[in-house]
Amino acid sequence: MTNQRLLLGATLTYSGNPMQSAWEDAVKIDTQGGVLIENGRIAAVDKGDALRAAHPQAEVTRYADALICPGFVDAHVHYPQTAIIASWGKRLIDWLNTYTFPEEMRLSDPAYAGEIAARYLDLTLAHGTTTVASYCTIHPHSADALFQAAEERGQRIVAGKTCMDHNAPEGLRDTVQSAYDDSKALIERWHGKGRASYAITPRFSPTSTPEQLSALGALWAEHPTCLMQTHLSEQTDEIEWVRDLFPEARDYLDTYEAHGLLGERGLYGHAIHLEPREIDRLAEGGGALVHCPTSNTFIGSGLFDMTGLAARGIPLALATDTGGGSSFSMLRTMAAAYEVGQLRGTPLHAAQLIWLATAGSARSLHLQDHVGSLAEGMEADITVLSLDSTPAIAQRHAAAKDIWESLFATIMMGDDRAIADVWVAGARRGGRA
Template identity: 70%
Template structure:
């Protein structure tokens, strides 16, 4: 007979997208409860009503807020060790810091070490799912999925493909990118909680031949996601135009090679042209906002208000290690700050939604993760709303949940994560 576990605490659920519908789309239960059975949420509701049942265990989280585990929709786990590297814009930053570090992932032992370290850091920050770029080395993909499987995590990742404008030792070919990606996809996609993601880094580091080869692979496996970068910086866009003079715009360098679709993930998407916005919306592709990275590298300000009002699907991400933190709380805070600079104050409900259900929708996983609801996988966290003296003194004056929660969004760190659960099992 299956064991049933009861978790008590404040709960927050959503009936719609608060970016569109406002905070009324959220439901807060001050005395809520979750019932977990075989790693799945089976009931969500009032604590007094649910605690009358028979349970193998009961965990009382006190005044902690129970939320879905955070979902990081765009990251580079191989950049873990060189996060917060000083002083460069995108292209120089790649050449100075990123590429030398990624060269090390040809060593399976080093890849395994960093993969384990990275996922441990995520869990400590309350992140239970991530969509990551690996390196060109197949061993980097194996290491990541193996480390995630050992922790029971639902993750998404793929071999980064580059056949030009990268150092010797970090370049593959059009054919090897296809062959390696197909072999890794066959090995990992749908195995346990793993999903393979076809991963051209971005147009400047792939020839048209490689982009076409990966477009063909995606056409053969349309259930897979495809991730890449789009319109992150103005000098990058100028570089793309020089490399693809026949392209209508940056997005067209993907579209012309079969790399635009409903299962596409386009990181950054800051400096979009009108045609690009229209095509991304028409195809149902997802955009991923990486605010700490965009401010750290000086890329620009994502148009959260305009894009969400136009109907785009948007997820939230750290973009480790261009992003300067492993914490999705810090990403939420930065998203708030960026949106303020563009004239919109994002409500705390919208920020939490972006880091949970919004990112799950971007990854096409909102039927499995990202919400506290019956049938969802039991990846959740207990968030301490008084984790430091500074936060506690502010939240003590709160008139409602949002005033109590916002200080943690703006100032919280791993100390705010009272517990992290993966498939119902406590890991932090």
């Protein structure tokens, strides 16, 4: 007999994109819902009573004062920065030189890379994150370590060896040829194997020569099902640096476009200070933009124009950007996205925030057919949110007019204590339930 598990409680489902249409039409919560898991996938989503009657043999898990939702998808992280998260007082370039590069050199030790990869995935699973897209270091074994750790946990993973051949310390520079060769070998070893996807990963234009960018563009053309991840227009002084380094470029995005690194499967982190031409090119199908709000405020980058870019139809994702981001929690990241929206005069509803942290990020990673939604046939990556996880949240939950008010309180005040349960490919992997 097939092993079946039935989760009963309030269930969150999507029928559209709440950044493109009214959230009330795109996102629904069934307070008497259920999700049937079978062989690592979601077999059905329906009324709880109907599923119970149709599948009496299923093992039942009930959740009260909780919300069953898709596992969180974190679309831009730096797992090698796990140990330096919440380091004080630097802007981007100083942050890299003072904290990031010295720590990334430590991952030249394969044992340390393995330790940090395991630590990072365990921390994020505890916060309800079931899929991540991560930068590694220049060391190929740092990518192997993360792919292996994710495989051991059954997780969806997107990752790539970071490529840098100048404007970086000697211990963190590769070459044009080694970046190409090492990335190609990792693609052959991991891309499409199990739940792994590879992302070709130039850190950003200032740390790659035009020759390296061209080599990585050629590699992407040879492996078009791979993703490509990098950074774009994070801080104004960074943009000025790019202008100095690439005087022939029309703008920051052009430093990628000119070398074959603009495309539908591209992921461009931050994208705060975009020029009109850049927005036009991205809207023409040039990839997804990843909003990293805790990072943007922590290192003083600026305020991402979520609603303006959504209006142009550009795919959008949400991410912690650990360790420049100050939390491993996608709940905290959603809260920060709300706060950034308030500062821009365009606050997001709870339905939009949680969509961005699940289906929106999954779409940007081209994983929307696998994760990010509770729907029949999807991989059973599920996070169950407690709606009364702390005394402060519980009293707000008790006074809420509806479940959306309760969810918003958990988004704004929740942390890992709000993660009641985590299911990864149908297997229970964490939580407090």
